[in-house]
Amino acid sequence: AQKVTQAQTEISVVEKEDVTLDCVYETRDTTYYLFWYKQPPSGELVFLIRRNSFDEQNEISGRYSWNFQKSTSSFNFTITASQVVDSAVYFCALSEVNSGGYQKVTFGTGTKLQVIP
Amino acid sequence: DTGVSQDPRHKITKRGQNVTFRCDPISEHNRLYWYRQTLGQGPEFLTYFQNEAQLEKSRLLSDRFSAERPKGSFSTLEIQRTEQGDSAMYLCASSPSPGQGSSNNSPLHFGNGTRLTVT
Numbered sequence: 001a002q003k004v005t006q007a008q009t010e011i012s013v014v015e016k017e018d019v020t021l022d023c024v025y026e027t028r029d030t031t032y033y034l035f036w037y038k039q040p041p042s043g044e045l046v047f048l049i050r051r052n053s054f055d056e057q058n059e060i061s062g063r064y065s066w067n068f069q070k071s072t073s074s075f076n077f078t079i080t081a082s083q084v085v086d087s088a089v090y091f092c093a094l095s096e097v098n099s100g101g102y103q104k105v106t107f108g109t110g111t112k113l114q115v116i117p
Numbered sequence: 118d119t120g121v122s123q124d125p126r127h128k129i130t131k132r133g134q135n136v137t138f139r140c141d142p143i144s145e146h147n148r149l150y151w152y153r154q155t156l157g158q159g160p161e162f163l164t165y166f167q168n169e170a171q172l173e174k175s176r177l178l179s180d181r182f183s184a185e186r187p188k189g190s191f192s193t194l195e196i197q198r199t200e201q202g203d204s205a206m207y208l209c210a211s212s213p214s215p216g217q218g219s220s221n222n223s224p225l226h227f228g229n230g231t232r233l234t235v236t
Contacts, residue, residue: 104173108161
């Protein structure tokens with residue numbers, strides 16, 4: 001069974017600090033995808049990034065960067081120079097293709113990030 | 118197309134009443150998902166449609182819950198005889214299938230959700 005663990009329930013940082021959100025996953029599959037979603041107070045889940053299990057290259061997009069390490073089953077997310085608008089709940093998710101041929105997505109419990117001005 | 122839309126945004130109902138929610142996915146997506154999210158938790162899978170076929174239902178989906186997608190476009194989720202434990206945010210998501218030119222692990226596109234409060 002697949003499982004996603006986000007051990008950090010809440011994090012508070014002062015604006016302009018860097019912050020890393022941790023994600024650890026469990027899966028028996030060799031082919032899978034990992035995602036990060038952002039859920040601002042408005043409630044809509046916003047897709048941020050997707051990574052497949054064969055691509056361990058780290059990625060940077062503006063102030064966001066992702067560190068995928070298959071050896072430790074981790075997919076951590078770093079926000080550099082945090083801003084108040086980054087305040088939201090961030091979810092890590094794992095997607096596998098099941099026996100029926102469609103993707104099954106499992107979410108972590110989320111990390112609530114509060115950026116204090 | 119403006120994305121996945123859900124209606125209503127909020128619903129307050131008394132215990133024992135039936136409620137129905139609607140989801141309109143992104144028009145070119147043939148996969149549709151329902152998730153439930155309670156406070157402090159991540160979304161939990163409820164059910165999945167490929168076109169009009171309901172291909173999987175979670176054990177979370179008791180017999181009081183029923184979902185339909187009659188023409189492979191919009192979907193409805195009905196909860197009969199609501200209980201206080203049904204209070205949650207109900208999220209709908211859609212994605213394209215591989216036959217639509219994407220991989221089998223496309224990101225899910227979520228709507229704003231319907232927040233249900235059962236009193």
